[in-house]
Amino acid sequence: MINYIEEIADILLEAMGGDSLSREEVVSMIEIPQDEKMGDYAFPCFKLAKVLRKAPPLIAADIAESIQGFDLFEKVESVNAYVNMFISREGYVADLLKDVVAQKEDFGKSDVGGGKKVLVEYSSPNIAKPFHIGHIRSTVIGNSIALIYQALGFDVEKLNHLGDYGTQFGKMICAYRRWGNKEDVIASPIKTLLTYYTKFHVEAEKDPTLDQEARDIFTRLEQGEPEEMELWQWFREESLKEFNRVYDMFGITFDSYNGESFYSDKMPRFLDELKAKGLLKESEGAQIVELEEAGLPPALITKSDGSTLYITRDIAAAVYRKEHYDFYKNIYVVASQQNLHFQQWIEIVELLGYEWARDCVHVPFGLISMEEGTMSTREGRVIFLEDVLNKAVEKTKEIIVEKGVNTDNVEETARQVGIGAVVFQELSNNRIKDYVFSWDRVLNFEGETGPYVQYTHARAASVLRKAGAEAVAAAEGKCLEDGLDGTYIVSDSAYELLKLIYAMPAVIEEAGERYEPSILTRHIINIAQAFNRFYHNEHVLVKDEDEKTAKLAVVIAAKTAIKNGLALLGMEAPEKM
């Protein structure tokens, strides 16, 4: 399909004559008016005023006059300082529909990535701790970013950097040995391990020797003592089973579960490098790196007892990943609370002389709180992610029964819609915003929600079913052989819908560049709204064969765009609901 902005830029350049503006400038100046009555594309002439030494409205009028005759345009007019261009709709719609039908499930994808390696680290829960609503952000946003990069033609590696290391495991093992039993852990791993953990803290208040015991156990664990290793491994596996239950509900998979423990033996090497470069400094018994020149507070690399910290492992992990994957980009979907942490370690990697330091990008997001305040596992103020998903599925089931929806499999549909609602909600707003969790909000299925978009898709599917497979195949055939009669689908509602579909590949690219799935989410809503408007305004299954064929092609395109878009958010699009 032709690139309209590029095409228009060429026409404008010729009309302006001379070299008042570069092609690049012209391309970046062409805009899409927010009001469609102003045209499909507009060109503001303010910047030309200085060069041409003429009032902007006059320039606009001149340009409008001289590009009047091009076939590309149905109409060109000047309004104040703007040249407003209206595209010839018939050619546009037929051209676009051919493109969408030809690409089908690949519509929206591109190959800008050229197979380059991109790592996305996300979800990364702590072992033996509950998987709560706070974890939804990294999990769902990260998954969508990974899917978007895949669609852009990158070779994506999905990493779950498990929090499976640290003195907390010394405490856990210590507690298990004193008060634990195997059956309870197997029956309900995370809940049980958590009670051990809290019990440890209570007991340690009374008996401080427990802390020392836990530290000793952790030291043995670090040294690879078989008994401790075995227990740790077991806790890890049991926890992972629970996490996987949630990942399965979301339909999320990972390529690697290498967590912090995996990198624990990769630290000495780069500690030596730091020393060799003279970056390490002693302060109050600890080893630090001064980052004053970067305007950052000093980073603590090793504690006064010689043990390492989180930041040390993150740097070791980055170095390992560069050598192991040779990434083009290394993306971390981690809460904004860790902004400083990332600034510090990326700066340190740069100081070490690694030119790839800035290929590591932190993608932060805001925090979720509860109406009662911040979440606290220990005080029981926590909402489990699994509960949220289950409730959403249940509510969906109720609605299906209530509305008497004809679906092939109620359970399956309820799962797709219920979980889709939660995912869609999470991906609706800019990631950086904080928000307060609200049951009303996640369980709202009207307006700008996942179910609304899925419903629109199901509705389109329903029209195609009614039309019959033959008619659909015929419409697709017509699109491909340029036999579609565009005159039937140039109404405002059809055209606005098709324009949004045309924009989708660019939207996906932007969502990737800005690491912001919500851009895509919003666009899918816009497509759904435009489709519903079209659907209400026009009757698709009409008697006239050519008209029906053209309109069916619009329905096929809308359905394809919605389905492909939802897939990049990590959502399914049921045929019936």
Add this chain to the structure above:
RNA sequence: GCACCAUUAGCUCAGCUGGAUAGAGUAGCGCACUACGAAUGCGAAGGUCGGGGGUUCGAAUCCCUCAUGGUGCACCA
């Protein structure tokens, strides 16, 4: 104390590298199911874009400042 982030309609939020009259959803109000699915569509109403300066032909958008809220800042991750 210092740093970073946020502040747009009653509520929840869009608003791209500065561009035309600041847009959705939701709540409330008024409409539309004898056409392909009402988890829908249409209409009216709703705004000192946190306050104040500045840059610019032009600012919700850029700069400064103040206010409010959040997060982080040495042995947790």
